[in-house]
Amino acid sequence: MRCSRPVRLGIGVAVAVAMSACGHSGSDTAVDHAREGRLTIGIKFDQPGLSMKDTDGTFRGFDVEVAKYVAGKLGVQADGITFKEAPSARREALIADGAVDFVVATYSITPDRKEKVDFAGPYFVAGQALLVKTENVAISSIGTLTADKRLCSVEGSTSAANVKEVYAKEAQLLELSTYSQCVEALRAGTVDAVTTDDIILAGFAGLAPGELAVVGETFTVENYGIGLKKGDRETRGKINDAIEDMIADGSWKRAFEETIGPLAASTLTPPVVDRY
Ligand code: GLU
Secondary structure (H helix, E strand, C coil), X not given: CCCCCCCCCCHHHHHHHHHHHHCCCCCCCHHHHHHCCCEEEEECCEECCCEEECCCCCEEXXXXXXXXXXXXXXXXXXXXXXXXXXXXXXXXXHXXXXXXXXXXXXXXXXXXXXXXXXXXXXXXXXXXXXXXXXXXXXXXXXXXXXXCCEEEEECCCHHHXXXXXXXXXXXXXXXXXXXXXXXXXXXXXXXXXXXXXXXXHXXXXXXXXXXXXXXXXXXXXXXXXXXXXXXXXXXXXXXHHXXXXXXXXXXXXXXXXXXXXXXXXXXXXXXXXXXX
C-alpha cells in the first residue's frame, strides 16, 4: 500500500482512493490498484505472437491483448499498465510477493500451483508438442525421444516436468530460463528438440519458416489461466467476468486472429471459465 503516494486525480476520486487504499488493514488487492488507475501485470517478453517486447519497448501478442482487455474491464487503460517480465519459474513468487497484480503468461492451471496462487480462466487451451529443425527427421513424435536425444525446456514449466516425469524420461533434458534460449540452443545444435505448448512453439516456428517446425500430436492439455493472489476472490471474480466478456463480444477471437492465430495449429474454441 502506498498511502503517501501523490494522487493525480480529481478531488472526489482522490478521497475515494485514499479511503479505499488506506482505510482498511491488510495488503491492497489488484482491484484496489485498479481503482487507483494502475496495474502491474506479469507477462513473458520473448514469446512471438503471444507476448513479445519489441525493440521500441511496446508489447505485442495474444497474452498482451488478454492482459489489456482485462485491465480495461477493471478500469485501467493501457497507459496505466506496467508490464513486468514473469519467467516460468518466477510466476508464483511474483504473485505471492505482490510484485505483480496478476500474471498472463502462458500459465497453465495446475493443482500444485493452486496451492500457492489462484487462477481466473481458463482463457485458452494449448497442448504440449515438439519443435525441431525441419531437416531433423529422427524426431517426429514424443515416442521418438529416446535416450540419445537432447531436449530443451524451461525450468519451472509444466513442459519440463511432463517430459522428466512422464513422457520422455529417457531423453537428456536441458532446462533453461526462457523458451527463446531453448530455441537458440536448437539453432546452435546444442539440443535436438524444444518442448513446450504448441502455441508457443508455433510462434517460434513462424519466425523461421523452412528452418523450424512443430511436429507430432500434442500430448498434454494446458489450460491457460490468469494467476493472482491466493484467496483474492473479488479480483478472481472480476477477471473471470472480463474473460467471459472478451469471448462474448468477439474481442477474444479478434485478438487471437490478429496475433498468434495465423500460426497456430490449435482450433479456435474458446474455453469455459471455471469459477471454482
Ligand atoms: N503452459 C506451461 C506452463 O505454464 C508451459 C509454458 C510456460 O512455461 O509458460 O508451465
